Amino acid sequence: MTTLFTGFRLGGLQLPNRVVMAPMSRVRAAEGGLATPSMARYYAQRATAGLIVSEGVQPSLIGQSNPGTPGLHTDEQVASWRQVTEAVHTNGGRIFAQIMHGGRVSHPDTNGLRPVGPSAVPATGEVFTPTGPQPAPVPRALDTAEVPEHAASYAEAARRAVDAGFDGVELHGANGYLISQFLSSNANLRTDRYGGSVAGRIRFAVEAAAATVDAVGAERTGIRLSPGGGFWGVEESDVPELYTALLTELSGLGLAYVHLEATAPEETLLALRRTWPGALVMNPVLPMGAKQTGRSEADHWLGLGADLISFGRAFIANPDLVERLRTDLPIAPADEATYFQGGDDGYLTYPAYQYTA
Numbered sequence: 001m002t003t004l005f006t007g008f009r010l011g012g013l014q015l016p017n018r019v020v021m022a023p024m025s026r027v028r029a030a031e032g033g034l035a036t037p038s039m040a041r042y043y044a045q046r047a048t049a050g051l052i053v054s055e056g057v058q059p060s061l062i063g064q065s066n067p068g069t070p071g072l073h074t075d076e077q078v079a080s081w082r083q084v085t086e087a088v089h090t091n092g093g094r095i096f097a098q099i100m101h102g103g104r105v106s107h108p109d110t111n112g113l114r115p116v117g118p119s120a121v122p123a124t125g126e127v128f129t130p131t132g133p134q135p136a137p138v139p140r141a142l143d144t145a146e147v148p149e150h151a152a153s154y155a156e157a158a159r160r161a162v163d164a165g166f167d168g169v170e171l172h173g174a175n176g177y178l179i180s181q182f183l184s185s186n187a188n189l190r191t192d193r194y195g196g197s198v199a200g201r202i203r204f205a206v207e208a209a210a211a212t213v214d215a216v217g218a219e220r221t222g223i224r225l226s227p228g229g230g231f232w233g234v235e236e237s238d239v240p241e242l243y244t245a246l247l248t249e250l251s252g253l254g255l256a257y258v259h260l261e262a263t264a265p266e267e268t269l270l271a272l273r274r275t276w277p278g279a280l281v282m283n284p285v286l287p288m289g290a291k292q293t294g295r296s297e298a299d300h301w302l303g304l305g306a307d308l309i310s311f312g313r314a315f316i317a318n319p320d321l322v323e324r325l326r327t328d329l330p331i332a333p334a335d336e337a338t339y340f341q342g343g344d345d346g347y348l349t350y351p352a353y354q355y356t357a
């Protein structure tokens, strides 16, 4: 029987267990989008995960969504990440970088640049800026000739990630960011080859994935998707058709894994699982929903055919989450107030489980 604690071959890596640390932005990077010694300690503390997926990392300045997030588009950023990857590897772990281009979910006050998107349609809600939340601006619609360079930026960041010592990359194709905006039927109103039909709307995702495979190899490339997820106002009017077409194209590229969020009904997700022959990482609860991933959700999805399970919030307050799950120890609650602020507090301050007599 498959359990969380049996090994798994993922691309070129042998994972000791099936517990994945889900990508979580903690916005504690230094000026210039640099990784810090605290980030190295944070990830190293969690190195018993079968695989760590880093927080979202911007592949370009214009791809930066939030203040305080790290990048992979300058030499200084590459150098700063080496302390992180070395610390994780020294502690026996494996880490992929999540490449996240925010597209329209960004603000000039954050990076000095007008955001771009598939169409001049703003995200719904407020985006984070250095002075607090502000209404999402209207993005500039990318010209057809500009789209390939944004797709290629994922691949360039992937090359830099490998140079920085990451074991691979996960393209952020979920949660309303740029790839997800292209997939969407209301954020993408384009009439060129990157919009309109399902084949047009999946093109950006497929080109970004194909370029990344060319750059670092399929065994080092994963992608995260949130079928039907309504983040930042994105809608997809045709989820089964859209994601069946996308997964069929991605199958041809032989990616290391697809990381699905539970943003669609279970039967839709199961049908998509049957379309995708490769490794499936499942994040079994609604992102930011009331319920966080725990042992029972994980076992449920392993039973349904997921290969690996990603845990987000549980990793924040439980650096030794794998051991706690394995030995049925209590899972400590995380302090939401320090998710996105607080420096080392609520970041490095959660201990491994301590037995008390």
Ligand SMILES: Cc1cc2nc3c(=O)[nH]c(=O)nc-3n(C[C@H](O)[C@H](O)[C@H](O)COP(=O)(O)O)c2cc1C
Binding pocket: 022, 023, 024, 025, 026, 055, 056, 098, 172, 174, 175, 224, 261, 283, 285, 286, 287, 288, 291, 292, 293, 310, 311, 312, 313, 314, 339, 340
């Ligand atoms: C503080 C925080 C930051 C997050 N940042 C990201 C991110 O950068 N990229 C991403 O794909 N998902 C992000 N997520 C979503 C998580 O990866 C995960 O899908 C979500 O927390 C639900 O899983 P859980 O119940 O195990 O926490 C974030 C979640 C939290 C709580």
